Amino acid sequence: MALVHIDALHKHFGSNHVLKGIDLDIEEGQVIALIGRSGSGKSTLLRTINGLESFDDGCIEVDGERIHPHETDLRALRQKVGMVFQQFNLFPHLTAGQNVMLATRIVKKMPDAEARDLAKAMLLKVGLQDKFDAYPDQLSGGQQQRVAIARALAMQPRVLLCDEITSALDPELVNEVLAVVKNLAAEGITLIMVTHEMRFAREVGDKLVFMYQGRIHEAGDPQELFANPQTPELASFIGSIN
Amino acid sequence: MNDISYWDIVRNLLDGALWTVGLSLTAFILGGIAGLVLLFARIAQNPIPRRLAQAYIEVFQGTPLLMQLFIIFFGGSLIGLEISPWIAAALGLTLFTSAYLGEIWRGCVESVPKGQWEASASLAMTHVEQMRHVILPQALRIAIAPTVGFSVQVVKGTAVTSIIGFVELTKTGSMLANATYQPFLVFGLVALGYFALCYPLSAYSRILERNIHGSRAH
Structure with missing residues (x-):
């Protein structure tokens, strides 16, 4: 059983059909790189996996948590899916440490001392153990993004979503x-x-997924796909970014 | 001239100014409480409180304060309620203040970037938790300067209540002007009184605004 199972996923933005039947299985421990031109639906697909975007048809299942179209109670799912954003989205009124602790305290009801220890461990993991008391605007962009990663990891998600984090x-x-x-x-x-x-993506990814016009156009081993794209669209995409 | 001395004028105006301050504070505090209720209704997920609050705000922002006071004051007696000018003035200004504060504060909540909602949602927080721990603390900091700035409008708004006979600074001024035949002097002093009340507030609001934009202000 795949850790993440996406089945016949459809989504419209008004009259614009942005996801046209996505099927994707992701195994535990896999690193998936989603690539494609802007507007191909890759960010939308990512955002449906933790319910930041709703969808119209199909189903998503993460570690046994199944969500259907227009689901409103997404808390159980979101405890299993962490997310890191392009714009970091750290809470500017809280220190780095408080950013990492907040959800473990509030959502997981972890005692303060335990949450603090966990936050320290997470900041250590991203190499920022000495920035516990720094506010986001005292950190560089790279440091802020690392705090954002630590914040997501503190919830011990089963899957981590990264939306153009660099x-x-x-x-x-x-x-x-x-x-x-x-x-x-x-x-x-x-x-x-x-x-x-x-x-x-080529170095670290286990699987490359190329999105094109709302569909998974090509998917497979990153090394192979880069060396030997099967479709002209992927070939032209690889060509355009190199 | 007559037997009203300059000192009498000043003393009476100070008395009136005290009522102006009292009315402003009452309207600001009660209006602030009602404004908070309006704010939460306006940003509720349920559309019913949202629409009710919006209708309320549109009525009170879309009609002159003077008409609101007339309706409360004369409407009260029409249905057999004897409403004193003080009660009518306090009630009218409270409703007026709440409509504006509720809307100012909603703007502050909405000016918190969408990414803050998304980040807190992705951490599995509920709507209430997001509000309490992420959105409101940031909105509060944004709200301080415009709220203090709006208090100036409340102070000046109290002048209108003189028309329904509430004796505050402006009403005291017109009575004194009639008695002394020195309207220029009296209303000059009245204006000075309002300026003395309002200037510190608007100056303070400007300082707050600068601090919030300039530094993190923890």
């Missing part, structure tokens, strides 16, 4: 974030990432 960063800060993600992949965390970092 796209808003200055080029010299990209690598520190990718290094953290690479470590997570090595630890066996299941990752689904929308990314434009093709070299990273």
Whole structure:
């Protein structure tokens, strides 16, 4: 049984049919790289997996939590699915440590001391153990994104979604974030990432999923697909970004 | 001239100003409480409280304060309620204030970036938890400056209540002007009184605004 099971997923934005029947199975420990042009539906697909976008037809199942179209109670699902955003979205009124602790305290009702220890451990994991008391605006973009990763990890999700997490960063800060993600992949965390970092996708990804006009156009082993794209669309996409 | 001295004028105006302050504070505090209720109704997920609050706000923002006071004051006596000018003034200004504060605060809540909602939702927080721990603390900081700024409007709004006979600064001024035949002097002092009340508030609001934009202000 796959950890994430997506079955015949459809979504419309008004008259625009953005997801046209997505079927995707993701096994535990896999690193999935979702690629494609803007407007191909890759971010929308990612965002449906934790319910930030609703869908019109089909079904998503994550670790036995099944959601249907127009589901409103998404808390159980969201405890299993963590997310890291392009714009970090740290809570600016809280310190890095408080950002990481907040949901474990509020949602998981973890005692304060335990939540604090966990937050410290998570910040250590992303190399920011000395920034516990720093506010987000005192951190660089790369550091903020690493705090955001720690915040998502503290909830001990089964899957971590990454939505173009290096796209808003200055080029010299990209690598520190990718290094953290690479470590997570090595630890066996299941990752689904929308990314434009093709070299990273090729190096770290277990499976490459190329989205084109709302469909999965091509999917498979990253090395093979990059070396030998089966469709002209993927070939042209790879060509356009290299 | 007559037997009203300058000191009498000033003393009476100060008395009137005290009522202006009292009325402003009453309207601001009660209006703030009602404004909070309106805010939560406006941002509720259920459309019924949302629409009710919107209708309320549109009525009170879309009609002159003076008409609202007339309707409360004269409407009360029409249905046999003897409403004193003080009660009518306090009630009218409270309703007026709540409609504006509720709307100002809603704007502050909505100006918190969408990413904050998404991030807290993705951490499995409920709507109430998101509000309590993520959105409202940020909205509160944004709200301080415009709220203090609006208090100036409340102070100036109290002048209208003189028309239904509530004796505050403006009403005291017109009575004194009639008695002394020195309207320019008296209303000059009245204006000075309002300025003395309002200027510190608007200056404070400007400072707050600068602080919020300039630094994190923890």
